[in-house]
Amino acid sequence: MLLHLTDLSAEPLQAQIIRQIRAKILAGELSAGADLPSIRRFAREHHISVITVQRAYEGLEREGLIHSRRGKGFFVSQITERTKKMMAKEKLHDSLQPGIEDALAEGLDKEEVKNVIQTLLDTVTAKK
Numbered sequence: 001m002l003l004h005l006t007d008l009s010a011e012p013l014q015a016q017i018i019r020q021i022r023a024k025i026l027a028g029e030l031s032a033g034a035d036l037p038s039i040r041r042f043a044r045e046h047h048i049s050v051i052t053v054q055r056a057y058e059g060l061e062r063e064g065l066i067h068s069r070r071g072k073g074f075f076v077s078q079i080t081e082r083t084k085k086m087m088a089k090e091k092l093h094d095s096l097q098p099g100i101e102d103a104l105a106e107g108l109d110k111e112e113v114k115n116v117i118q119t120l121l122d123t124v125t126a127k128k
Contacts, residue, residue, distance in 0.1 A: 001030075001037055005046055013048055017056035025065050025076055026088050032078040036066060039074075063087070 003020045005013055024030045036042070039057060043050045057074055060066045067077050079087075096117075103113050 001042075003046065005048065013052050014056045014059070017053065018059045021056070021060055022063070022065060022091075025079070026084045028084075030076045032076050034076045036074040036076070 001021075001024075003017065005016050005020075007013065009016065011019075021030070021036070030036075036057070037045065039050055039053045042053045046053075057066065057068075061068065061074075064077055065079065066074050068074050100113055103116070104110075108116075
């Protein structure tokens with residue numbers, strides 16, 4: 001599995017792993033039942049600590065995105081499209097809320113915040 005991990009980022013490696021595998025699952029790049037690399041293999045291939053990978057897998061397991069089978073490894077869980085959308089919306093909500101609260105506290109009004117978000121959305125979708 002190809003992930004882009006860097007120790008130059010402010011985001012911890014564990015969080016990078018969770019974010020990138022989560023995105024692949026929610027986007028359908030990893031389908032239900034797909035097996036993930038073993039913790040040791042993943043760590044070896046990415047030159048990172050086994051503990052980092054173990055904690056990332058545990059985080060994904062807590063979210064219900066993956067599950068383990070004793071002696072078999074880790075697999076992508078069966079998740080409905082509705083649940084995938086709900087999880088993506090929750091993530092978006094959680095990441096936008098602090099920025100919106102800050103913008104309002106710094107004097108922008110609701111309409112100005114909407115305009116900034118719309119501009120960002122237009123910019124990102126134009127790139128695709």
